[in-house]
Each structure stands twice: as structure tokens, then as C-alpha cells.
Amino acid sequence: MPQARCLILACGNSLREDDGVGPWLAAWAEDRFAAEPRARVIARQQWTPELAQDVAEADAVLFIDCSVDAKPGEIRVAPVGPNGSDASGVGTHHLGAAELLALSKELYGAMPSNSLLMTIGAGSLELREGFSEAVQSALPEACTRLETIVLGVLASPDRPIPH
């Protein structure tokens, strides 16, 4: 797999309503950047340790996940750094963005120069497909911000990502 200048790494389960917003945005990004070989998109139900290699090989990573801590539909984008210091509770089937970054640093001695975590506040995590009204309404803005971030990275990968 060629080295990605910008890795879009989404997480979520499309059968758990708003939890599927990460994979939905990943699918959107896959279409939007289909002709851009420097952008790579990976969507998983959970982030696992194997992804550390993909993270280590990227110049920049945009993690995308839903959040239960934010208001439904609220989009937050913030820099994220490595943190594996409180890993005693981590499973082998799911890691967070900070833990993945820490693992990529430990295992491969490399980390992206830029890492952002985009979260979208979940309104409902019921067992069904589709989104709550709040998340559905937030999708256009989420796409715009995702696009801006990726284009910014591709234009200048070593500078802080505009978000």
C-alpha cells in the first residue's frame, strides 16, 4: 500500500444509528477523493492495534468517530496526541485515537506530523440504520470541514492543519 499523505480513519457501526456517522463520512470521503492517491480512507467498526502501521506511515491522520459526550449533531475537531499511559483497560479489539498514535510511535518509531480527531455528537445509538435528526442535519457541515482539512493537509502536510 503506498504511503498516504493524509489518512482518514473512521470508526463506527452503521447498525447502531448515529454510531455509523464515521463510516458514512468515510464513504463520502472515498468518493470525494477517489482521484486523489495521496488521500487514503479506512473505515472500521473498531480501531485495532493493526492500524498502528497505517497511522505510522501517514503524514497526517484525521480520525473520525461519534461522541456521546457532545451535544447531538455537534461537530468538534481537535488535535490529538499519543497517549498510551493509561492502557491497562484497553482491549485488543478497540483502541482510541491517542492510543493508536502511541502504539504507532512505540512500534514503528513514527507518527504523523499532524493528527486531528473529528467527533460528531450522537443523538441516538439504537439498533437501526440511519441517523437521528440532529446528526442528519450536521452531515453537510461535517463533509465541508472534512474536505477543508484534507485539502489543507494535501496542500501543506507539515503545517498545522486548519480546522
Place this chain on the structure above:
Amino acid sequence: MSQTITIDPVTRLEGHGKVTIYLNDQGEVENANFHVTQVRGFEKFSEGRPFYEMPSLMARICGICPVSHLIASAKACEAIMSVRIPHTAAQLRRMLNLAQMVQSHALSFFYLSSPDLLLGLDSDPANRHIFGVAAAKPELGRAGVGLRRFGQHIIELLGNKRIHPGWVVPGGVTEPLAAAKRDEILGMIPEAYANIKLALGWYKQIADTFEPEIEVFANFASNYLGLINEDESVEFTDGALRLIDAKGEIVADGITANQFTELIGEAVESYSYTKFAYYKPLGYPAGSYRVGPLARLNIAKSMGTPLADEELGLFKQLANGPVQSSFYYHYARLIDILYGIEKIERILTDPLILDKHVRATAGVNRLEGAGQAEAPRGTLHHHYKVDENGLMTWANLVIATGQNNKAMNEGVLQASKHYIHDGKFSEGILNRVEAVVRTFDPCLSCSTHAFGQMPLELKLISAEGSVVDRVVRS
């Protein structure tokens, strides 16, 4: 006063389990149980579904070994259809199953058990995880990640999905292998060899330091069951079952999927949702046996591939007869991985591997069918009955974890009795009890597949250790 020690949950397993250790008035271990506390209902809710849906439905039992369920299920369906699948389809399925075995074993060895092996069973539990391994020996962590990716990527290339691929269907597979995918897999083989050789070399360096654990980690005589080829080499996808006893003598041989139910029974204990498989002619519990990597290597006379055969020779030198300590599941798991890589490479050079004919078709020609395969953690059996329209009327799945259940319980008891005295124990001791279970790499979500059939005993235990309430559902 008697006491009860509870380890809940047992960590670094696939699924949720619990261990209860019962101490007598003198603080000595009287009994210990490994409980599987989750319950599922796959056999029941498959009733009424068309049989050809079964592989994709049954694969949802597990996110770690869905491929084995796909294959055992498809084979049961093919027995109902009375079809023999094309050679290329059989080879592709074999490769898929081996890829899954590699990634699953890599998870078990590197992610779940290597923290104990590398950092020590008494090391700080705050560091006993994959991050601890990455910090202490990053090359080992990279090897584990690399082997996981190797297996997962092959599954994704063949089945178009990393988890729950729908590619295996009754009659074969849905699409042939493309040359580009074959070449991509072949390109990954050298790195996979390097990773497993690193792991095997490291394991051999540290294995002797675990001599005390080897002595008491489910180290007892038992029977062993596993698939084997006619030439007595190890097999994961076809072949027939062989059962050997603790001395290595053949107890039963050539057991086909159709004969399985005649010979293998499932006992029920009140403390677990997982049943206890046993060989019927010997009764329960005498007919209990172990499955999985240790059993496969104890049963096979060869691996059928040169590098794995060298390792099998070394493995066989560990004992005069079957290797009994479950600690050696770790070593056997690494040998399985080496075999898997060699076999995948060999399958890819089969001149017919790109053949387009990969699926046989038929309707319902029998009302009952069974299929079996080796899952990473042991033998897996699916048995179905259908009506004349092909709708499921009954299903029974016998899972590796159920077949190891008695040995896991006896192993927990053996270790508990060895380590716990005068009612005293440390975190490291409890970790050793958990580590016994981990050697088997049980998959608990796979193992509890029936609903509403098994009794469950609930005990409410006071802080002082006395039982204050008891509920039995039967």
C-alpha cells in the same frame, strides 16, 4: 470459614468468563470452576431460515473465527445438497481458513499472551498489555501486528471483507481468485516468514523460564481430537477426525461429520452456559478431550510442509507421547502459523488456483447434513436438519471451546491448588489462573450458542464468603 475467590471478568479472552475458586476452612482450594456467563441463541433463531443462509448467519457468531463457521456451515449445507465442491473452491477455502488461523493465533499469542510471556506473570498489570510489549520489545509487537495484518488482508482480498466475508457459500465460493490478488498475497509471504521466525526464536529463548508454569498449567493426561489427512498430516478444512488417548494410542479414527453426533456427546454442568463435549463410548467425564493447536500437533504425524515439520519434530521431543501441558498451546500455535504460511504459499502455486469453476449448485437432496473444520482454537462441528423446502428445522453446533471446557476447568483447579494455600494469594497468582485459561484461547461468544436448554446456578456470596442465596434455573 470457607471463602470464595472470584476472578470476574477473566481478562484477555475472547468473550466474557468468570472463575470461582472455593476454599475450605483451612484456606486450601477445594474446587474451582471456569464459568462462561454469556448466552446467545444462534441455534434457535436459525430455525425457519432457508438452509443456504446458514453460512452467513452462523459466521456472525464470532468476529475472530467467522471463517471456520462459514466453512463448517457450508459443508453441512453441501451435505444437504449432496454436492462435491470444485477442486479450486476447496483450495481457496483452505487458504481462507489458514489465513484466519494465522490472524487469530497472532492475536492470541502476541496481543493476549505475550504480555505475560515477555513482561512476566507477576509484572505490573498496568503494563501487561500490547503497549507494554511494544515498549519492551517493539520487534515482537511488530511481528504480531504483521501476522495479524497478513491473515486479515488475505481474508479481505479473498472475501472482500476482513470480518464476516460472504464469499464462502454452499457449493463453493462466489468468485474465483484474480491473478493480481494471488500475486499480492505471494508478495506478503516473505515478511510473514520473517515475523513467525522471529516469534519462534524468541519463544524458544524464554520457554525454559516458565518451567514452573509448564508443570501446573493444565498439565495432565487427557484425550485429544483433531482433523487429520489420510497420510496422517495435519488438516484444517477437510480430512476426518482422529481421537487419541493420553499415551498417543488411537481411540477412534476416520470420524466423519456424519458420525460425529453418534460418537460425541455434550454434558451439562450447572455453573456454565457452555456444554462439555465428550467421547460417548468412554462416558463423561472420562471421555473428555482437548482440541486446538496442542491436540492437532499431538495427533499429526507430520505437518506436510518442510519448515513446520522441523518444528513439529522439536515439539514431539518435549514428551514421550502426547505433550500434556497446556502451556505448550503457545508453541503449537506458532507452529500452526508457520504451517499456515507455508501452506498458503503452496496453494497459490497450484496450477488450477485461478480456475473459474468455483461453485457447484443443487437444491435439497437430503434432509440432514453435517460439516466440520478446524477453527483456530479447535474442531468445529455444524449439524443441520431441514424440511423439504430447505427451511431449517434444527441446528446443533459443537464448538472448540466446549470441547476444551472440561480441560480448562481441570486446569484452573490444578493451578489453583498449586498456587493458593492458607487462603493467601497475590495478583500474580490470580493472573496465573487466568493464564491457564488463556493458553486454550477460548472463544466464549462462540461457545454459548443454545438458548433455554441449559440450567444455570446463581450464587449470591456475602463479603465474608458465605452463600446467602442460590437460584437455579433449569
